[in-house]
Amino acid sequence: MFYSHHIDDALEAKVGPHGLPQAVFDRELARATPALDKIRQWRNDGTLPLLKLPAARDDIAAIRPHAEHFRKFEHLVVFGIGGSNLGGQTLVALKDHGFGPAKGHPKIWFMDNVDPATFAEMCERLPLERTGVFAISKSGTTAETLTQLYSLLPLLEAKVGKANLAKHLLVITEPKDNVLRRTAMRLGCPVLDHDPNIGGRYSVLSLVGLLPALIAGVDVAAVREGAASVLDPVLAAKEATGLAPAVGAALSVGLAKERGVHTTVLMPYCDRLGYFGFWFRQLWAESLGKDGKGTTPVRAMGTVDQHSQLQLYLGGPADKLFTVLILDTKGQGRPIPAAELGGDKSLAYLEGQGLGDLILAEADATAATLVKNGRPTRVIRLKTLDEKVMGALMMHYMLETMFAAELWGVDAFDQPAVEEGKILTRQYLSQRRRS
């Protein structure tokens, strides 16, 4: 196991009246067992090809030449929205957490909005002649991705010339006729197939997430290996008991039903898991927020949000489940010698400690404080954070989301409510042009 999962401090016996009664937990967990057969079936009949990805390697070999080509650029711009971007971003954060990419790799810019000011700055700042561009849209009709691409094309062509344009571009979309594919064919740039049966928020283990990761220097086979370490026991299990993703789902759904816990806070103590929090947020919200069900995912960050949100978590309404994700960083960072602390006794507690000791102590202290204040808290512990661990965490949460959907009786894979806004957007654009 690449992580350990502790839920005792979320149960009534340990945390008091806001916690989940053992009997309710047991009931929900038992209800998760039938989902095992469904998951096996989804895997075997091809309904859910994502469940075959952890074991696959051939498709990685197939995208490697594209990775080699785009790695030569100085910058890579990825046009993609929501799930088309969050997975890749989460993986890339293993190699670039703010100060730039690993040496010999391009800086990857995940453009996930259509703000004209940001776009103008991007075009002014990036040397387009040394920039590669990905456009990712499963349907091939996403308004934002298309507008971004069409806004950039003339500028890119002006810099690199019509003959070279195709070398800078790559498109990922479903293997059927759509606007994005036709555009790619017309321009002569490579088009990779987005599996029609892998929705955006579940796409991180497919080429959508792995191609940018590969370009950033991430060991993507190890990501898949980590995912397999969580998936395989689920596929082999006869009952849900003891399966961490099912246990997590039973806890969440039980607390929502029984204790009015409407909010679920994911708080990693690790900057490289910052995007993981956003990735989880989409996965959970979009998969479960249906028929008045679901809980609101909140992405927090330790230690940052101790100084921003902890007062609310401890003193506000008791309507939240907390997941504290703790990475063992003991001994990391330069230990501060007593002599350098200026001889101040009030700093004695920092003597011989490094940043890793401080962040670890704060993580443990926050989890303990939440429990002391009667807030249901689960803890996920990591010994280290690498590709395998990231893959394991991602598969854990994808499966936990599927189990939770089964327990709530909603479809984990659709998003029926958002079409209305898309239709209205097109209407507004059409009306406003005419006026």
Add this chain to the structure above:
Amino acid sequence: MFYSHHIDDALEAKVGPHGLPQAVFDRELARATPALDKIRQWRNDGTLPLLKLPAARDDIAAIRPHAEHFRKFEHLVVFGIGGSNLGGQTLVALKDHGFGPAKGHPKIWFMDNVDPATFAEMCERLPLERTGVFAISKSGTTAETLTQLYSLLPLLEAKVGKANLAKHLLVITEPKDNVLRRTAMRLGCPVLDHDPNIGGRYSVLSLVGLLPALIAGVDVAAVREGAASVLDPVLAAKEATGLAPAVGAALSVGLAKERGVHTTVLMPYCDRLGYFGFWFRQLWAESLGKDGKGTTPVRAMGTVDQHSQLQLYLGGPADKLFTVLILDTKGQGRPIPAAELGGDKSLAYLEGQGLGDLILAEADATAATLVKNGRPTRVIRLKTLDEKVMGALMMHYMLETMFAAELWGVDAFDQPAVEEGKILTRQYLSQRRRS
């Protein structure tokens, strides 16, 4: 007015049963009127010096020489946690929204965590000999800020020499004896006074927020001017009716009390307001989350979160108030000529439109869709986004938070619950060193 504020679509008459009944709104708004006298008193007796800042200019003149000095560096690292960082970050985002600072200004890195991996990367990547360093802590005892500073000092000294060390450093802390101040005195670097009566989350209009902003090229006098445009009418008012910050507070508190609205979503359609969302999140959570009261602030981003959170907003539990912040971007971005769209009829709706038209249409469509689905929604509209508008928005939300605290009967300025975790952190560190 630098913004317009529309709450009708959050009322029952417009949005249906999840909306606020007019009578409850009127009752809460009437209850906000007594707060006006308190606010005036806080301003006049010095309890709340922040309310004198919008009119002040001398203090800006006093920090300008420091801004000139640090502007010459290539990078500026700001060690500060929570309120010490979020305000500055929000203002700096007006000039640097991802692709780097304005020409002739340093890149500012707001280091708001103590992750050893991030810190190591920072030290490896930044040319420390061309890097300035701020350490900001009101109390002067913040563990994170001290550990960051003490972790960096030997490395910085090794690069620039003992004699030059002080030129790279600046400290902001309360004007009383504390560890950070003593450290600064020993090193011989400038120390600026943090007003003891301005808490971190309300500090953006003080030198804490304005000094980094000044260095980034932000017109900080204009920020103050914008703040004054919202504060002055409040200070002059006899009743809360018609005052946007009081109206917003009455809406929030009324919906929480009457309709079980536990979550408040702030969704700007503008990348430069991304940090504003995080700044608001701390302000609201830490000020109001007390005695079981308060609501959970959620920072969203349009259009991004349409593809991530909107399904939950529309289809999940109806326990949220939405504030959609819409910037008029009509006509911004290059209009895409029909000829360039490859002649595809399904793209006709994009002909002649630019990115600004698309994001504006999406903002309007999302607000309309929320309302159609019976979700209480308020809209804040901006004609433009500059320093004045940002100052106005910030003062709006600081005042709205104070009004809401009065309506809930909590202290907007303390954070009593977070001490326990701090004590435990020190205990853990001491125990672990000994073992």
